[in-house]
Amino acid sequence: MSMHVIVVGAGLQGVCSAFYLARAGARVTVLERNSGPAREASFGNGGYLQFECPEPWNRPGVLRALPGWWWESLGANRKTAPKLLRTSQLLRLVPWGLRFLRAANTETFLRNTTLNRELAQYSRACMALLREDERIDYAGRSCGSLFVFRDRAALDGYLPVLEHIGEAGAVWERLDRDTLLQHEPSLGPIADRIEGAIRFPREESGDSWRFTCGLAARAAALGVAFRYDTPVLGIENHGSGLSVRTAEEALRADAVVIAAATYSTHLARPLGIRLPVAPAKGYALTIPLEDWPTRPRHVIADMGVHAAVNVLGDALRVAGTVDFAGADTRLHPDRVAYMMGLVEAVLPEFARSLDPATVQPFTGLRPLSADGLPLIGPTGVAGVYVNTGHGGLGWTQAAGSARLLTDQLCGQTPAVDLEPFSPQRR
Numbered sequence: 001m002s003m004h005v006i007v008v009g010a011g012l013q014g015v016c017s018a019f020y021l022a023r024a025g026a027r028v029t030v031l032e033r034n035s036g037p038a039r040e041a042s043f044g045n046g047g048y049l050q051f052e053c054p055e056p057w058n059r060p061g062v063l064r065a066l067p068g069w070w071w072e073s074l075g076a077n078r079k080t081a082p083k084l085l086r087t088s089q090l091l092r093l094v095p096w097g098l099r100f101l102r103a104a105n106t107e108t109f110l111r112n113t114t115l116n117r118e119l120a121q122y123s124r125a126c127m128a129l130l131r132e133d134e135r136i137d138y139a140g141r142s143c144g145s146l147f148v149f150r151d152r153a154a155l156d157g158y159l160p161v162l163e164h165i166g167e168a169g170a171v172w173e174r175l176d177r178d179t180l181l182q183h184e185p186s187l188g189p190i191a192d193r194i195e196g197a198i199r200f201p202r203e204e205s206g207d208s209w210r211f212t213c214g215l216a217a218r219a220a221a222l223g224v225a226f227r228y229d230t231p232v233l234g235i236e237n238h239g240s241g242l243s244v245r246t247a248e249e250a251l252r253a254d255a256v257v258i259a260a261a262t263y264s265t266h267l268a269r270p271l272g273i274r275l276p277v278a279p280a281k282g283y284a285l286t287i288p289l290e291d292w293p294t295r296p297r298h299v300i301a302d303m304g305v306h307a308a309v310n311v312l313g314d315a316l317r318v319a320g321t322v323d324f325a326g327a328d329t330r331l332h333p334d335r336v337a338y339m340m341g342l343v344e345a346v347l348p349e350f351a352r353s354l355d356p357a358t359v360q361p362f363t364g365l366r367p368l369s370a371d372g373l374p375l376i377g378p379t380g381v382a383g384v385y386v387n388t389g390h391g392g393l394g395w396t397q398a399a400g401s402a403r404l405l406t407d408q409l410c411g412q413t414p415a416v417d418l419e420p421f422s423p424q425r426r
Contacts, residue, residue, distance in 0.1 A: 003254035005409070006031060006244050008232050008267060011042035012208055012394050013387045014259035015216045016402030021257075022222040024410050029253075030224060031246065033231035038212035040329075041261055041394065044284040044362030046308045046319030048145065048299045049204040050396045051124045052170045054116040055161060056372020057280075057322075057391060058104040082306040082321055089326045096278045099370035110164050112372045115420050116393060117165055119374070122416050123400025124204075130399060136214035139313040140206035143298050146175075146184055147198040150304030155196050162198065173199050186296045189348050193304075205299050207312045208395045232260070235267055235384065242383050255409060258379075259387040261367045262327070268386065273379045275423060276370035277389045281323035283331075285339050286360040287316045292350055300346065307342035316350070318343055322366075329363060336361045366391050375423040376401050377408055385409060386423045 003026055007018045010032035018028045034040065103112065130136065149155035155174075162172055180197045181188055220226060233245045235256055243250040258264045262279040269275075289295060289311065299310045307320040320342050321335060339361065344351040369375060369389035374397060376387050387405050390397050404414040419425075 003027070004029070004252070005255045005257060006242075006251060006253040007257045007259055008235075008244065009258070009260035009264075010034070010037040010212075010216065010226065010228070011040060011259065011261055012038065012212050012398040013261075013390070013401060014257070015212050015219060016398045017257050017259055017387055017405055018224045019215050019219040019222070020402045020406035021409070022219055022224045024406050026410075028219070028224045029251065030219075030226045031230045031232050031244065031251075032226065032228050035228050036213070037216040037226075038209045041282075041364035041366050042212055043209045044286065044317075044364055045208055045282070045392075045395050046284065046299075047205045047207055047310045047312050047317050047395070048301075048308060049124070049127070049206065050145070050393060051120045052117070052145075052172065052200045052203060053113070053161065053165055054120045054393050054396055055113045056103070056109060056116065057368065058100050058109065058372055060104055060106045060109055062101065062104045083323075089324050092326065093278055093324060096276055096370050099276055103371040108371070110161070113161065113165065114168055115373060116397070117168060117170065118416055119400050119404075119421070120393070120396050121169075122404070123397045126399035126403050127204075130215070134215065134218050136211055136218070138206045138208070138211035138214060140204060141311070142202070142204050143311075144199060144201040145203035145205075145299040145301065146180070147200075148180070148187065148300060148302045148304070149195050149197060150193050150302075152195045154303060155198075158198060171200065171202055173201070175199050184296065184298055184300065186294045186347060187300070188294075190346065199298070203299060205310050205312065206395075208398075232267060235271060237271055237381055237384070253383070255383045255385060257385045257387055257405065257409075261388055262365045264367065264386060264388040268379065268384075271379070271381050271384060273381060273384070273386075273423070275375060275386065275389065277367045277375070278324070278370070279327060279365040280368040280391060281325050281328065281363060281365055282319065282392070283321050283335050283339050284362045284364075285318040285336075285343070286312075286362070287318065287343070287354055288358050289314055289316050292353065294349075296347075302342075302346050305342055305345045307346055309343075309346055316347075318346075327365065329365060331361055331363050335363075366394065368392075373421055374401060376405050376421040377418050377423060379423050
């Protein structure tokens, strides 16, 4: 393939896209506003590769829950709100929010969970090949995952989703408290608060920042030109082709892939492209494990306190909360303190032993599409493609999304039908 492709963004989606495009024979330039790859949302996610049950966030019943979330976000309540809806942002989110709520029905939710899973399973296969071919060390583990419930009704309420994905081939098992503790002794100190769990034995985890940096090095070896500290000011569609403006120059391209997470909406809008993507701010903590003897064996998602804990190398990654706070990327002390409380709630003995000075907090804006499916493919403007909107599934679906986008851009038939993920869908 003899063409020049500019990829905007060097996060997971951008680097994976650049790698596959270069391997297909394209000349690729990556423009990134930060000083290196994966410095924003791809840097500090939970590390969970959620291949089996990659459900959207707009579950049925979300409309009934919204008033409670909003109330929890007011005044002093916000310090302990797992979902923070800043009133100043609600009006800005109205068009996106209406589309989000429209997809929050049982039929659409189950359909989109199945579609996400199909993409995730393809991404699992792509990741396996990348591990074999590229030998990237990203602290990967085939560890399985646990969805832990503190409420029996909440556990029972998950069963229809599990039965649905089970029909598509998902492997899961329901565990009572005693069986759960056999699989995951680290939860012993909170055993009396747990009703049961769902175990996905085939799930994986890994450090997305290490993976992205390693794949960027492999892409550079294939000839990809990475230009860091280079914000993109705009994309222009001339009659004679495309150009991407930076502060120094305008670069011509045969095709442009916008993979700039939440910033993708700003780059696409002047071209007449409306991307239904909103920034969902997440927090994470990275805590050295040192010689802690009872390390979690699985990725643990505690559904009762809305927290996930995961071992990445010699550190514990703790992820949780979502703030709809616009483009605010500040690390708010109240939210960091709330995250420390989540460590106490899930692993109390570890929380009491850790040195707070060693805790590394992080926050990033996840690009969340309105219907819970990512946006992958052509935009309707000749030569302009998009790879964004994955929300909390960016790490899970990155390799598969990029491979499918590359096939589509190169005129090949993708292995997964991309029509449901089209940026032009309504």
